[in-house]
Amino acid sequence: MTITSKALIVAATFLAAGTIYSESGFALNSNSDIIDASDIIIDADLINESPDETNIETSAETTNESVVFVDGTGDFEQEIPEQVNPEIGTAEYEAAQKAAEEAAALEAENVKTASSLRQLVSQQNTSGSLSKEMQCLAGTVYFESKGESLDGQLAVAKVVLERVASSRFPNSICGVVYQRRQFSFVRNGRMPKIHKSRKTWRNAVAIAKIATEDLWESRVEGALFFHATYVSPGWKLKRVGRVDKHIFYR
Secondary structure (H helix, E strand, C coil), rough: CCCCHHHHHHHHHHHHHCCCCCCCCEEEECCCCCHHHCCCCCCCHHHHHHHCCCCCCCHHHHCCCEEEECCCCCCCEEECCCCCCCCHHHHHHHHHHHHHHHHHHHHHHHHHCCCHHHHHHCCCCCCCCCCHHHHHHHHHHHHHCCCHHHHHHHHHHHHHHHHHHHCCCCCCHHHHHCCCCCCCCCCCCCCCCCCCCCHHHHHHHHHHHHEEEEECCCCCCCCCCEEECCCCCCCCCCCCEECCCCCEEE
């Protein structure tokens, strides 16, 4: 008795749906006759003539790519090849990627060797455009503390980030900065014009990067509020400390 490729596929389908196995063969259902295993003839040529979704084909495109097996299953996932920017050639893309990796490694090494906050600030790349969130954070540092020490500027930046992490405040940097009646430099929901050619702005950008990457600890870690030393709001909050002309609370 010979089972053709189509019949074999049908049998396999029934098997997946609950075929009854026995030592001598298999049954298509509980009421069918048992087919002896010796009677099953598989013609590979017939199967290959009508491939279906049960077959796994190997081509030049797949044999050179990695295959990742999923633990505990017979399934596998084909690893997604790294994307190449279509606007540039492969060589240019690889060169740009290598340069980016070297720059990141150099920056990480600089962080390890920085002996002071001032040195860490000098190591930051402050050129190029900023994201909206970074613009909001650097702008807050600039307007609230550009005349203070780098420690004072970092303290202000950390307050903004602590608020983002707190459920009591908006969950984005710009949301915190533009929250109504929180920062005095915000007028009518807008930030004043920034003189970006000045060193004070570059310092603010560097401090914003250091704060977001948590590269240096603030002297008032965990603070959520601050005010200038020349005002007395009468807050019933826990005082964390003073840095320059600001007093910080949580």
